Amino acid sequence: MTVYNIALIGFGGVNRALAELVAKRNTLWERELGFCLNIVAVSDLRLGSVVSPDGLDPRMLLQANFAPGGFGRLSGGRSQADNEMIIKSAPPDIIVEATFTNPKDGEPAVTHCRWALKARKHVVTANKGVVAFAAHELNTLAKAGGLSFEYEGAVMSGTPVMRMAEKTLIGTRVMGFEGILNGTSNFVLGRMEHGMDLSSAIKEAQALGYAEADPTADIEGHDVRLKVAILANELLGASLKPKDVACEGISRLSSQDINTAINESSRWKLVGSAIRGKDGVVVGTVAPRRLSLQHPLAAVGGVTNAVSLDTELLGSVTIAGPGAGRTETAYALLSDIVAIHADRSKATAAA
Structure with a gap:
């Protein structure tokens, strides 16, 4: 059974909903999908950042009423967001980018995804700005590194157009x-x-x-x-x-x-x-x-x-x-991880 270590960049509605799915359905995913997800890092502009190579309890992340900078009270935590450190650090296999959409140039999410792919991490995102402005560049980076850059939720949330x-x-x-x-x-x-x-x-x-x-x-x-x-x-x-x-x-x-x-x-x-x-x-x-x-x-x-x-x-x-909704968009992120798992399974079988 495969375990994917994931880092959540942004902890607003969408990534919180993904954490809820991890808390409720990881055991089901092990049985039905052949993998489970282990949240090893979270970074958020309001809450700060936290890293735990062994994994963070998603229920704790969801139930604790963190004040601004509250991740700094946790072991491995800081009161300030440190996206670059988390994205480039060793624990995550997959970076889940869910920061705000910038309709002018897609930043800072484009940079987040670029960092991740250059650090040999798979990326999943539902951020329209990233995909509209930089999909070609990021797909090229991913292909060169044998990685995946997935973004099904960028257009119609959980509806897989x-x-x-x-x-x-x-x-x-x-x-x-x-x-x-x-x-x-x-x-x-x-x-x-x-x-x-x-x-x-x-x-x-x-x-x-x-x-x-x-x-x-x-x-x-x-x-x-x-x-x-x-x-x-x-x-x-x-x-x-x-x-x-x-x-x-x-x-x-x-x-x-x-x-x-x-x-x-x-x-x-x-x-x-x-x-x-x-x-x-x-x-x-x-x-x-x-x-x-x-x-x-x-x-x-x-x-x-x-x-x-x-x-x-x-x-x-x-x-x-x-076409919207926190749970629906979180499902799109899950579907992207399913696609990554399928690609990895094919590659392993062909080796």
Whole structure:
């Protein structure tokens, strides 16, 4: 039975949820997946950092009500985050990068992943910024070192759109895609259909925890822009940077626009899309679109995400599921570790 030592970089909602899964399901994973996870280090901007080569009790990490700098009270702990030391140190086999998403350049998460791969650690992340800005570089580093850089959760959280397209739909050739890739904006548009104005719908989304205090990234399409760049590069073989994706959000839509669409058997959705032209050039866009009720994305409501893939052999294939959520995203990280384990098992069998 294989034990993977993991280091959690960032201990917010997603990595806390992964720690919860480790606490509850490690024994099950041993039996069903052939491995278990041992948390040997955690680093967090608020809490500090802690390292234990023998492993940290995930229940202790979750149940202790740590004050800022609280990891400094633990054996092997410091009151300040020391990401570089933890990432480059010997104990971890896998670095789980779950710090905040920087939509401008992906830092500091890009540097975290670079450090890890150069130190011969596998990396799993759900950080959109890392993947949108540096996937090519980091995949090249990983391949050169015989390592894995996995990021299934970067687009649709626990819904495996990239792995499904690349593994299950292999041979169909994806020509383009269009999707609802931001649950917050989709929720807001749905509430506007029920009579709310934009401002009130955003406030409700914030009260429910769907929107941040500053909802700009969701409402103006910046979050979707990152995801379009990721999907275009992964599924269409493009080399797009986020700045290459034309972007317009939903802030210009009025209640009258929403009502007119309803009266004409259609509805507004914020759609991220990319298509490969006959010349081979891939063009990505984010914009509000008025969809007929027969469109496969028109019925996608609430905070659900969905992507319709345009394939040569099957036509349109639509994948829908949770696009956010701490447990859902933690599952995506687990699925990435499963992929690492499968690759290692194949390599061992072939040796």
